[in-house]
Amino acid sequence: MASEIRKLLPAMALIIVSAVAAWGISAAMRNRSAPAQEDQFSGQLGDAAAKNDGNLQKKFPVIIRHPEGPPIVDSGMLDFHGQSVMIACSTCHATQPPNTQTRTTADLDQFHKGLHVAHGNLSCLSCHNQNDYDSLRLADGTRLEFRDVMQLCAQCHGPQARDYQNGAHGGMTGHWDLSRGPRQRNNCIDCHDPHVPAYPTVRPVFPPIDRFPAAGAAH
Amino acid sequence: MSVISAEPEAAPTAERPQHWVSYPYFLWRSIVLATDGSLMFYAWMTMLTAVALVGANAWAHQVVEGMGVTHMSDHVSWGLYIANFTFAVGLAAGGVMMVIPAYLYHDEDMHKVVIVGELLAIAAIVMCLMFVVADLGRPDRFWHMIPGIGRFNWPVSMLTWDVIVLNVYLLLNLHICGYLLYMRFLGRQPSARWYVPFVFLSIFWAISIHTVTAFLYCGLGGRPFWNSALLAPRFLASAFVSGPAFIIVTLLAIRRLTAFEISEAPIRTLIAIVRVTILVNLLMLASELFTAFYTGGAHATSAEYLFFGLHGADGLVPWTWTSIVFNVLATAGFLYPNVVRNLPLLVVSCALAFCGIWIEKGMGLIVPGFIPSTLHELIEYSPSLVEWKITAGVWAFGLLVFTAALKIALPVLTGEAREKIV
Amino acid sequence: MSDSTPTQLPVLNNACSRRTALKAIGATLGAAAFARALAPLTEWTADLSVDEFLQKHYMELSPEELKAVFVRLEEETKQDYGADVTIADPRPLPGVKxxxxxxxxxxxxxxxxxxxxxxxxxxxxxxxxxxxxxxxxxxxxxxxxxxxxxxxxxxxxxxxxxxxxxxxxxxxxxxxxxxxxxxxxxxxxxxxxxxxxxxxxxxxxxxxxxxxxxxxxxxxxxxxxxxxxxxxxxxxxxxxxxxxxxxxxxxxxxxxxxxxxxxxxxxxxxxxxxxxxxxxxxxxxxxxxxxxxxxxxxxxxxxxxxxxxxxx
CATH class of the missing domain: 3.30.70.20 (Alpha-Beta Plaits)
Structure with a gap:
């Protein structure tokens, strides 16, 4: 019946109108979101570089902290002023022959006693230089200053060294934009004790507070 | 000679003069009618005023001290206010179940009482707006939403759609009721072209207010519990249960308390409507639950929390089972063959359906949308005293508006109020 | 049941009837109670400056207006929190996402x-x-x-x-x-x-x-x-x-x-x-x-x- 169809017309109109409206809104949403970036990783690189002209002159340095030099060790003795007597490695090791038999920390004596080492299967002389205890040695025997220790770590930890070089490993502070300021970066042993390199467990800080713990607990 | 009234609700026709006299007189008579009544009426109105004032006071404290006086949190960021808002939208839309038979199918008996549904819509929308304001952290910045002087994020934000549809629905019903009552007051035949188009628009609009309100929630991809295409149909089905249930009780109360004649026919029609919608609503609920629980996974966690509790958190379990039991009992009651003659059963069924839907659409729909949170944290919610006070206050005010509106409308319709325009 | 209202309705000359007087008293009491209920708001509006209330959307503020807003906010922070702060508004850098x-x-x-x-x-x-x-x-x-x-x-x-x-x-x-x-x-x-x-x-x-x-x-x-x-x-x-x-x-x-x-x-x-x-x-x-x-x-x-x- 024609009258029946006429009664249905409003419903059909409604459906069409809603569909068009929904399409319109979603189109509007698409237009509003994502200012400019069609493909954020490739599309606009030329533009970015052009706009970035100023920023590309990276004038500020990335400063990597280095250990200052050979470590000095607490001898366990006190001087006249009650201060600990700190001594360099070579103080003893210059005269003592290296003991290549020492494989584990249990074999250590004097103030190396109790030293905890958990670094794979390495022995002391894998890294310490038996010819000059004030320096380190690379796997091929090359002498290495303590301040360049990262090079030593990098021999085995290639992926980490690669990530570090690309800014994706290791803590830092300062500027992401080097045209505006410098950046300071940690070195390996800032975070990793070379003898026990696994990052230690810590107590978490700042526990989250739910505003109404009582409301939840009441049930 | 033609003096035209400037009153917005008056028909801007120039057929006869005197609107500038008769319209203010109509308004004055309305005030008199709305405030005249028996001792019981005064007791009722005083009680409602008192509760509304308690709510107003609680709201004032909430504005000053911050929403911290509620038990909402960053995890459950909407609570009792939005729950009641959602339900009240349904109540407003439910009135259309009288309008459709009356105007679309020319049901004369329904036509005589259809104004009850339209007045309910007005009162319910007023409540909706109050609940939204109660939920705002900065009600003083309400003007930011006004198109023109504020910034109205239309059409992208569904909330702006809701603002539009609710306010227009309010205006439509104010116009329809105001015009019809004014004409009846004058003793004149209302002119169809001044209200019938608006009535038909209001039918469409009643559907739209609840659909848009459902879209508020179901458009949020991050909330799997709401992100269901069935939400809007469910909203409508449940609205067409709670609205008619409330209206049936109102009609029975009017018949009992006033001289206004109400035949059995409109009640019969409303029962017939509820018999269908209450079943459709249960069916849709079952369909949602089947999808959730049979599939399982992230989409089911909120439903699991709602119905059975999750990891020891079960604050909503009693609510939701109460709702289910109420809805099922109400269904049985409505389906009882001669329920229209069995008034106690009818009233109880209506009350159960009303409360059942209130839980289902409120605490049972809004709150579990936030539990577990988007990071799957289980932070529960139960309303604070301030929230209950404000909610009760808004309901009291809504009932106050509804009572006063009926108090005006009924004598005007019977012609009792059509008096001596000097 | 139905009250006595219908019989009273036609009477237009009882303007000063007891009922009207009572209604007036009721309305006054109601208004007073309403004002009392909302009284806490006065404390709040005292805190709220007109400038803040009327402040336009960020995008509609001119640079001078924005500057004035920052100064106002700095003063408010000093007043409310006792701290001297600087509020700035660095804009997005070109070519940066x-x-x-x-x-x-x-x-x-x-x-x-x-x-x-x-x-x-x-x-x-x-x-x-x-x-x-x-x-x-x-x-x-x-x-x-x-x-x-x-x-x-x-x-x-x-x-x-x-x-x-x-x-x-x-x-x-x-x-x-x-x-x-x-x-x-x-x-x-x-x-x-x-x-x-x-x-x-x-x-x-x-x-x-x-x-x-x-x-x-x-x-x-x-x-x-x-x-x-x-x-x-x-x-x-x-x-x-x-x-x-x-x-x-x-x-x-x-x-x-x-x-x-x-x-x-x-x-x-x-x-x-x-x-x-x-x-x-x-x-x-x-x-x-x-x-x-x-x-x-x-x-x-x-x-x-x-x-x-x-x-x-």
Whole structure:
């Protein structure tokens, strides 16, 4: 019946109108979101570089902290002023022959006693230089200053060294934009004790507070 | 000679003069009618005023001290206010179940009482707006939403759609009721072209207010519990249960308390409507639950929390089972063959359906949308005293508006109020 | 049953009847009670300046008006919190779109980032607010349902990994779409910001965000004078008013001046990588090109600018 169809017309109109409206809104949403970036990783690189002209002159340095030099060790003795007597490695090791038999920390004596080492299967002389205890040695025997220790770590930890070089490993502070300021970066042993390199467990800080713990607990 | 009234609700026709006299007189008579009544009426109105004032006071404290006086949190960021808002939208839309038979199918008996549904819509929308304001952290910045002087994020934000549809629905019903009552007051035949188009628009609009309100929630991809295409149909089905249930009780109360004649026919029609919608609503609920629980996974966690509790958190379990039991009992009651003659059963069924839907659409729909949170944290919610006070206050005010509106409308319709325009 | 009203209705000359008098008394009492009920509001309106009430949307303020707003806000901070602060408004840098990546193999879940955020962004102290929540996740799943934020044992636990979550600065941000008053928007460098002086506090954005990134100021934030970070941005870490939404801005008051976000600097393990997605030589671009990267809840189509990756 024609009258029946006429009664249905409003419903059909409604459906069409809603569909068009929904399409319109979603189109509007698409237009509003994502200012400019069609493909954020490739599309606009030329533009970015052009706009970035100023920023590309990276004038500020990335400063990597280095250990200052050979470590000095607490001898366990006190001087006249009650201060600990700190001594360099070579103080003893210059005269003592290296003991290549020492494989584990249990074999250590004097103030190396109790030293905890958990670094794979390495022995002391894998890294310490038996010819000059004030320096380190690379796997091929090359002498290495303590301040360049990262090079030593990098021999085995290639992926980490690669990530570090690309800014994706290791803590830092300062500027992401080097045209505006410098950046300071940690070195390996800032975070990793070379003898026990696994990052230690810590107590978490700042526990989250739910505003109404009582409301939840009441049930 | 033609003096035209400037009153917005008056028909801007120039057929006869005197609107500038008769319209203010109509308004004055309305005030008199709305405030005249028996001792019981005064007791009722005083009680409602008192509760509304308690709510107003609680709201004032909430504005000053911050929403911290509620038990909402960053995890459950909407609570009792939005729950009641959602339900009240349904109540407003439910009135259309009288309008459709009356105007679309020319049901004369329904036509005589259809104004009850339209007045309910007005009162319910007023409540909706109050609940939204109660939920705002900065009600003083309400003007930011006004198109023109504020910034109205239309059409992208569904909330702006809701603002539009609710306010227009309010205006439509104010116009329809105001015009019809004014004409009846004058003793004149209302002119169809001044209200019938608006009535038909209001039918469409009643559907739209609840659909848009459902879209508020179901458009949020991050909330799997709401992100269901069935939400809007469910909203409508449940609205067409709670609205008619409330209206049936109102009609029975009017018949009992006033001289206004109400035949059995409109009640019969409303029962017939509820018999269908209450079943459709249960069916849709079952369909949602089947999808959730049979599939399982992230989409089911909120439903699991709602119905059975999750990891020891079960604050909503009693609510939701109460709702289910109420809805099922109400269904049985409505389906009882001669329920229209069995008034106690009818009233109880209506009350159960009303409360059942209130839980289902409120605490049972809004709150579990936030539990577990988007990071799957289980932070529960139960309303604070301030929230209950404000909610009760808004309901009291809504009932106050509804009572006063009926108090005006009924004598005007019977012609009792059509008096001596000097 | 029906009252006596109908018989009275026609009577027009009883204007001074007892009933009318009673009605008048009732109305007066009602009005008085209403005024009394809303009395607390007077205290609140006294606090609210006319300038603040009438302040226009951020985008509609001229540079001079904006300047005046900053001065007013600085004075208010001095008055309310006793701190001398500077409120600035660094704009997006041309050719910059910020990206953030987080290495889940390295993060130990110490929550130092959440703490740094709390201090940097002048968060409310009693609620311990922070834009970052750290999830302790079961190895073998990246289902958030397996996560837990309330852990309190030495970390990292050997069976767990840790996933800090903050604003993902989505390219298709649901929170921005839903705001009814355009109080939140996405800037050219990708940061989603909030005008705290325009937000009406409806919290629709909080419901829309799939990452729990937004926070509401349920009360006026409390920060001791000496702990206030005086380096403030209008759209970022200035002390927020009561009743408005706030969120992570990648510390735009720092990052738009070329500095790292506070959470990155606080990270003791270097799990965080921040930079310009439009610069092909940036660290963040190297991560995206060389690591297996994923984003949270990719299926929602939000297109985050925050990425997670594993080393192994």
């Amino acid at each position: 910020f990206g953030y990546a987080l290495n889940l193999s390295i993060c130990i879940g110490c929550r130092k980032c959440a703490e740094a955020c709390h201090q940097e962004n002048n968060h409310d102290r009693p609620s311990g607010n922070s834009y970052i929540r750290v999830l302790e996740m079961a190895k073998g799943s990246i289902d958030l349902e397996q996560g837990n934020v309330d852990y309190d044992h030495p970390v990292p636990h050997e069976d767990k990994f840790y996933m800090p979550v903050q604003c993902q600065q989505c390219d298709n941000p649901p929170c921005v779409h839903v705001c009814p008053v355009e109080a939140t928007w996405k800037e050219e460098d990708g940061i989603v910001v909030v005008d705290y002086n325009w937000c009406i506090g409806c919290r629709y954005c909080e419901a829309a965000c799939p990452y729990h990134a937004r926070r509401f100021n349920w009360v006026k934030p409390q920060v001791p004078t000496e702990e206030i970070n005086p380096d403030q941005g209008y759209l970022s870490n200035r002390i927020r008013p009561q009743g408005v939404i706030e969120k992570c801005t990648y510390c735009l008051h720092r990052t738009r001046e070329g500095r790292m976000p506070a959470c990155l600097e606080a990270c003791p393990t270097g799990a965080r990588v921040f930079g310009n997605l439009l610069d092909p030589d940036s660290e963040i671009r190297w991560v995206l090109a060389n690591k297996r990267v994923f984003v949270l809840k990719e299926e929602l189509g939000t297109r985050p600018s925050f990425f997670y990756f594993f080393d192994v």
